[in-house]
Amino acid sequence: MTSLSPVLKQATPVVVDHAQGSWIHGTDGRSYLDFTTGIGVTSTGHCHPKVVAAAREQVGRIIHAQYTTVMHQPLLALTEKLGEVLPAGLDSVFYANSGSEAVEAAVRLARMATGRPNIVVFQGGFHGRTVAAASLTTAGTKFSAGFAPLMAGVHMSAFPYAYRYGWDEATAVDFALRELDYLLQTRTAPADTAAFLIEPALGDGGYLPTPGAFMDGLRERADRHGIQLVFDEVQAGVGRTGKFWGHQYSNVTPDILVTAKGIASGFPISAIAASTETMSKAWPGSQGGTYGGNAVSAAAGVATLEVVEEEGLVENSRVRGEQLKAGVEEIQERFPVIGDVRGRGLMLGIEFTAEDGSPDARTAAAVQQATTEQELLTLTCGPAGNVVRLIPPLVVTAEEIATGLERFEAAVAVVTEAVTTATGS
DSSP: OOOOOTTOOOSSOOOEEEEEBTEEEETTSOEEEESSHHHHTOTTOBTOHHHHHHHHHHHTTOSOOOTTTSOOHHHHHHHHHHHHHSOTTOOEEEEESSHHHHHHHHHHHHHHHHTOOEEEEETTOOOOSSHHHHHTOOSOGGGTTTSOOOOSSEEEEOOOOHHHHTOOHHHHHHHHHHHHHHHHHHTSOGGGEEEEEEOSBOSTTTOOBOOHHHHHHHHHHHHHHTOEEEEEOTTTTTTTTSSSSGGGGSSOOOSEEEEOGGGGTTSOOEEEEEOHHHHTTSOTTSSOOSSTTOHHHHHHHHHHHHHHHHTTHHHHHHHHHHHHHHHHHHHHHHOTTEEEEEEETTEEEEEEBOTTSOBOHHHHHHHHHHHHHTTEEOEEESTTSOEEEEOOOTTOOHHHHHHHHHHHHHHHHHHHHHHHHHHTO
């Protein structure tokens, strides 16, 4: 009997029957509040009526129109809609299927545009699982181990992870920028460096917002040395952080922007955006792909961007995110095992820490499992696996946030009570 690969591990035992909005209804008859959203993908909630209608209509018109062979209307419309939200000057777009593909396209473009070989990434970054994307990923060894050799020309610098270092944010930023300068002096000369690649908020690396001052420092160094600044907005973009793009918490504009995940409410599509001048430096034939810019995905993308605008979902992300963070911070006061609560908008990380300050992955994993029993779906992340991440859809209501907080606290209480009983303390 054929089965799925045994290496694929389910974060929850839920089998979906159907889903709507913030809720997944399982074949077990239970309804689960979904604070995973397919790892930040179903931005407008599950099966938003407008997205469903757009996809259904497009399926009846044409499903696959390979866009370097024949152009289709949904991709033209999506490009126009993206132009309304992209940073000024990023007026040229290339489409692919996944975040990994888009990251690789961005790196290829940066190398071609500069004629330089090296890419600087930052500790804790996640950029994908294909060979080049995994070579750029430092969120954990599981993403790159076992299939060396990896892509050459990748150099890692420090990320300003203030909680890990036990510093305030300003100290962590100063340290990380000094380490970057040292890397440019000792390992990859500026004249050999094509790009700085960073997430405006680390995803798998622990749900860490990138400080605006650090992005300012990257922009200054990129300008000084002629280096491309690439923002991986795959998870942080499209309203997730309470602004349309995660980098908008700084005054910085990237040279290349990467987007995917929430841009089409679950349909597979990704893109990179750059200036026409930069994009024109890509070599002929270097951009393409069979399924990139699929017509149904593009139609869903247009509908998604319309819903985000019409329903004020970026602002809802900000307001509901403030409610969520404040609620978890109150829970933190009652449970010292929660060492840090951080995030922007509806992208919240909760780091579990042992009494000696070390990462407590066991408790984080137990809490994540316990939330499922409380009918709340969550995930873990971070290099040590000790961060529980909450990723509600952008349509989440105040009542659903309140329900989620109640269920999360109940899960933490169950786990900590079990630990106290087991230790007899």
